[in-house]
Amino acid sequence: MEVGQLQRSFVEYMASLFREISAFAFVFVVILDLSALELMYFAVLIQKGFLDAQFSQLQQLQDDSNPDFVVEVVSLFFEDSERLINDLTMALDQPNVDFKQVDAHVHQLKGSSSSVGAQRVKNCCVPFRNCCEEQNTETCLRCLQQIKQEYLLVKNKLQTLFELEQQIVAAGGAIPMVQ
C-alpha cells in the first residue's frame, strides 16, 4: 500500500476514533512520519482502554534476540481466546450447565488477556465469574456476548497495529519503542 494512501486511510480512521473523544480538541496536521502515526494509534488504543500498561511491558521484552515476541504472544492470545470462547459457547449450551467448567474457562481467559494487556477483555471476565458463582445461565450468556464483542474489537485493533508496524519496517523505518 502506497504510503500516502495509508496515511489518508489512517487519518480518516483516527478522525473517526477522535470524534468520540469529546474531552479533547484536536488540531489535525498532516502526518508525514509513519512512526508518529503508529505512536498516535497506540496512544489512542491505550486512551480508549483497549490496551493497558502490560502491553508496553511486552514491547519492552522484545529485542534483537526475540524480534517477533509481541506478535508471537499476541497470536497465542488470539488462538487461546478463540478456543476458550468456543468452549464457553458449548458449555453454556448444555441442558445442565457445568458452571465450574465455565468458570475455569473464564479464569483462563482472564489470565491470558491480563498477560497481554487486553484490558477490556480482562474486565469482562470479572462479572462473568460472578455470574458463574450465581449459576445464572442467562447472565452468563450476556457476559459471553460482551467478551466476544470486546475480543473481536481488540483483535482488530492489534492486527491494525501490527500491519502498521510492518509498513514502517517495509518502508525502511524502525518501530518506535514506547517507554
Add this chain to the structure above:
Amino acid sequence: MEMFANSSSISKGMEEVVASDEPHVLAVDDNLVDRKLVEILLKKSSCKVTTAEDGLRALEYLGLAAHQDSLTNSNGSKVNMIITDYCMPGMTGYELLKKIKESSMMKDVPVVIMSSENIPTRINQCMEEGAQIFMLKPLKHSDVERLRCQIMQCRG
C-alpha cells in the same frame, strides 16, 4: 501432543561448554500465553527453559511422580529452579511445591510461585512451605531482574 518443550538460550557465538553452565529452569503453567511469557523472561535471564502444562507432568519430568521409582531416568538433578503458577487444574502450585519439598533429591531446589491473585493467606502458606519467592501476575519486564537475582543466588 508435546508435554514438554525444551528451548536453549544459547546466544550466537557462544560455545556449548558455556551453554551447559546456564541454569536450567522448569516452568509450570496451564495457561498458554503465560507459559510463553515466563519462557521469554527466563531466556532473558540466560536460562535453559523446560515448560510443563501441569503439576503432574512437572513431577514426571523431575522423576517424582507416584508411579515412578528412584531408578527412573529423571531430569530432577539437572534442574536448578522451578517456577510454577499457583492456580492449576488437578494439582495446584502449592501441592506441587509440597511434593518437591518432600523429595530428598529436589527439596533444596528453589521454587518460585506465581499467582494472579494477591491473597496474603495464600502467600504465607506458600512461603511457610518453603517457596523461595511469590510473584504476582502478569509478569513484567522488571521481573527479569528478580529472577536473575534468584538464579544467581541458587547457583552460588
